[in-house]
Amino acid sequence: MTVHTVGVMPKARFLSKFADSLADGTFVRLVLPGDPKITARLVELKGVPHLSLTFHHATKDVTKNIPISEAVGWVEKHFAGGVCSALLGTTQRDWQLTPKGLVSHRPAVTTAPPRSHDQPKQMLLDDSARDWLDGLGVSRPAMADKRRQIERYMEILSHLLKETPVERLADMGCGKGYLTFGAWHLFHRIWQKPVRITGVEARPELVEAANKLARKIGAVGLEFVAGTIQSVALPPLDALIALHACDTATDDAIRRGIESKAKLIVVAPCCHKEVRRQWSHPEPLGAVLQHGIMEERLAEWATDGLRALHLEAAGYRTKLFEFVSGDHTPKNLMLAAIRTGKPGKPGQLIRFREFFGIKHHALD
Ligand SMILES: C[S@@+](CC[C@H](N)C(=O)[O-])C[C@H]1O[C@@H](n2cnc3c(N)ncnc32)[C@H](O)[C@@H]1O
Known part of the structure; x- marks a missing residue:
């Protein structure tokens, strides 16, 4: 019973933190480990905010953009497959979902990245x-x-x-x-x-x-x-x-x-x-x-x-x-x-x- 609570509540809290960060503009990035690993950032497409998901396959990266209104539902569905590890970066706190629960860390980045679709090459030393x-x-x-x-x-x-x-x-x-x-x-x-x-x-x-x-x-x-x-x-x-x-x-x-x-x-x-x-x-x-x-x-x-x-x-x-x-x-x-x-x-x-x-x- 306890295990069940630990498995469900942290996911729900993680999703709520994710939804909040999209709503208040503090979202920085989302990382979903696995095969393939998925990373996500926010982009504007024709003036509409989208979550841009990159699926990192062994030999190539595949990108899929979904409207921001569908983003939380998409991640929830992803979690339904039994996944219980994820990282949410926001400008306020970073949230790490692990099989043991939800942990928060000091944010790695304190300013929101640009939302342009054609992202410049990733700066490793930001x-x-x-x-x-x-x-x-x-x-x-x-x-x-x-x-x-x-x-x-x-x-x-x-x-x-x-x-x-x-x-x-x-x-x-x-x-x-x-x-x-x-x-x-x-x-x-x-x-x-x-x-x-x-x-x-x-x-x-x-x-x-x-x-x-x-x-x-x-x-x-x-x-x-x-x-x-x-x-x-x-x-x-x-x-x-x-x-x-x-x-x-x-x-x-x-x-x-x-x-x-x-x-x-x-x-x-x-x-x-x-x-x-x-x-x-x-x-x-x-x-x-x-x-x-x-x-x-x-x-x-x-x-x-x-x-x-x-x-x-x-x-x-x-x-x-x-x-x-x-x-x-x-x-x-x-x-x-x-x-x-x-x-x-x-x-x-x-x-x-x-x-x-x-x-x-x-x-x-
Ligand atoms: C030119 S510096 C380069 C330092 C560093 N790798 C960098 O690129 O900034 C070479 C360093 O290697 C160390 N070093 C040279 N021979 C060494 C050895 N046999 N064992 C351990 N350190 C050594 C030196 O003390 C020096 O700090």
Whole structure:
């Protein structure tokens, strides 16, 4: 009997909060988990408010618009199928319906989004990210490039993670935690997913400051640990990211990801010294490589190519691409690897190394 009450009353209260938010203009969004997941926003079509429902299927999104007068009835019908999880975002409170009841949280967003039908591309770093962006000093105009980099990285992660569900992610060599907070924001505040996020950093003072900020903003599921990428103790990871971890720290991060059988490894390498120290200059490259800048660029090219080949040999499908414009940072190459479990051909890796005379590599 009690179970029945818990199942019915919270749904009715949730529907009433939903109806109120539509009536008083405080509605922000509705999320209905499931397969497909459904998200909803308000749009004006020919001057008439509609609830725009997006059904997120594995390969495509399908949109259906219903007049606002039918919105509550539609959700009620959806609930009749036994669903008992939903999230309602309003500018006053957020309401989360769970099998245990209805919980309210501080609102993630305090201003209603625009109601135009042709919604501009979703801003991942909107008002709801202000607390941690301010805390990290990224709201200042002088940090605009950093902010763009974080948002771009989040955008890439969001695409990669759409098809790769994860429960635990680590950011290796996280520094102040720009991306760690970004990943946490994506999972917890945008997707409402309780993914555990860990930032690993060698400098304890950065770890302390990042943990302090995480506590200040109430970032549940986010923690920073002091240690080295090579040796820090971590539980098995589903996803591993590393942005500009210096020199072979990127390789250490990749190795931890492979050892952990992470489904997703995303790195943006930093400097490249290891290969350059030992490689030969095979003819006819030697004449060109006497120019320092050319040697530096080829060393970067060879190192990142080698990383991709190592990952493929370990059972990953890899993509190499520029993730931000070279105007923001010259270190703009990104390597994304998705685990397939089917090891590639080691022969390619061996021949590549032989050609350049690379005898040892951090990923060996
Ligand atoms: C260039 S910063 C990048 C920080 C951060 N990923 C970002 O993009 O803002 C590189 C960071 O990696 C850390 N680091 C380098 N090698 C490391 C290692 N082996 N273990 C842990 N942290 C490391 C450094 O202390 C530094 O904070």
